[in-house]
Amino acid sequence: MKACVLYSGGKDSSLIAVILEKLGYNVELVTLNFRVFDSFKPAAESASSLGFKHRVFKADRSLAETAASIIIDDGFPNNGINYIHKEVLDLVSKSYGMVADGTRRDDRTPKLKSSEINSLEARRNVEYINLRGFGHKTINDLSKKIFEVKKEQTSMENNSDYEIEIRYLINAIKGENFAQKIFPVHVQSRVIGWKNKI
Amino acid sequence: MKACVLYSGGKDSSLIAVILEKLGYNVELVTLNFRVFDSFKPAAESASSLGFKHRVFKADRSLAETAASIIIDDGFPNNGINYIHKEVLDLVSKSYGMVADGTRRDDRTPKLKSSEINSLEARRNVEYINLRGFGHKTINDLSKKIFEVKKEQTSMENNSDYEIEIRYLINAIKGENFAQKIFPVHVQSRVIGWKNKI
Numbered sequence: 201m202k203a204c205v206l207y208s209g210g211k212d213s214s215l216i217a218v219i220l221e222k223l224g225y226n227v228e229l230v231t232l233n234f235r236v237f238d239s240f241k242p243a244a245e246s247a248s249s250l251g252f253k254h255r256v257f258k259a260d261r262s263l264a265e266t267a268a269s270i271i272i273d274d275g276f277p278n279n280g281i282n283y284i285h286k287e288v289l290d291l292v293s294k295s296y297g298m299v300a301d302g303t304r305r306d307d308r309t310p311k312l313k314s315s316e317i318n319s320l321e322a323r324r325n326v327e328y329i330n331l332r333g334f335g336h337k338t339i340n341d342l343s344k345k346i347f348e349v350k351k352e353q354t355s356m357e358n359n360s361d362y363e364i365e366i367r368y369l370i371n372a373i374k375g376e377n378f379a380q381k382i383f384p385v386h387v388q389s390r391v392i393g394w395k396n397k398i
Numbered sequence: 399m400k401a402c403v404l405y406s407g408g409k410d411s412s413l414i415a416v417i418l419e420k421l422g423y424n425v426e427l428v429t430l431n432f433r434v435f436d437s438f439k440p441a442a443e444s445a446s447s448l449g450f451k452h453r454v455f456k457a458d459r460s461l462a463e464t465a466a467s468i469i470i471d472d473g474f475p476n477n478g479i480n481y482i483h484k485e486v487l488d489l490v491s492k493s494y495g496m497v498a499d500g501t502r503r504d505d506r507t508p509k510l511k512s513s514e515i516n517s518l519e520a521r522r523n524v525e526y527i528n529l530r531g532f533g534h535k536t537i538n539d540l541s542k543k544i545f546e547v548k549k550e551q552t553s554m555e556n557n558s559d560y561e562i563e564i565r566y567l568i569n570a571i572k573g574e575n576f577a578q579k580i581f582p583v584h585v586q587s588r589v590i591g592w593k594n595k596i
Contacts, residue, residue, distance in 0.1 A: 201539075329533075333530040
């Protein structure tokens, strides 16, 4: 069975991809693009470094614009990121029978409520899977063992999270560097290959 | 790293065991016994049919007695089963650095709250893993593909869930067949081997 794994190039989405492949699914790593900025490139490189099929899934620019506007209004990213993640799950569920992401037990954003998962699965006749059974420490230890990971400061060039295109839109509306107050630069871990292929 | 998987012989606990083995853990399937009744035998057989190491972990009879008394007072099993599951996790966490069980996203009992998981992990310096990322349908489809499963009516001889020893105690206190009102006979799926080893 084909499984779509929403993919950023980070260790969480890489790990759920590996688990689903081990369970026999035909995994496609899928990175969304909202026609704002080609932020999918780092994810495509990570996917290729692990030997997975990768697909850029084009979505309406309006999804990123709405997320940007929610985030500008709120002054913090959580609701806007949750909004776009839910819309993305709904969208890809029209094309796949199984959709997964790398959200962990201790993730706060993005995070679907149980009722939202049930609604998605029933509405779209899709199965949704994530990493909710695993905590932060377990995933860090596993990814250290399995993946070659590059730690670096986030930038527009090395990250494929939703925030990159949203940040681009926010700066276009509110002026250069406004987005940095909302999405501060942080150290990220990007998967760049196998350390010990499993 | 050694990982303890609380094991009943059912498809959920078998599936999390397979996932953890695929991720490189040294998996031990662990079935609790409260010195009331040797209900671990079906789980031991299932473990052996999959080629996993199996351990019977002896615990105090008082845990099952307390669970039985909660369940008699309540007239339904949920609180008693949650009680014993939490005590068991706490107990095995003294012997293992990683403890897992087969609880799924849609399981209501047993189920740990996030705060209880955080408390367990911090208190016992343990990592806890479960199947919360997977729903009912996904697990059913996967186990149909991977495992040879036997469907049968539950009995004292073919089930290794906590309820078997608790049922024994309840009948001893309240008279033969009392437990059947609280734990009705149902159709269970017991893993009896690989269908397609992954």
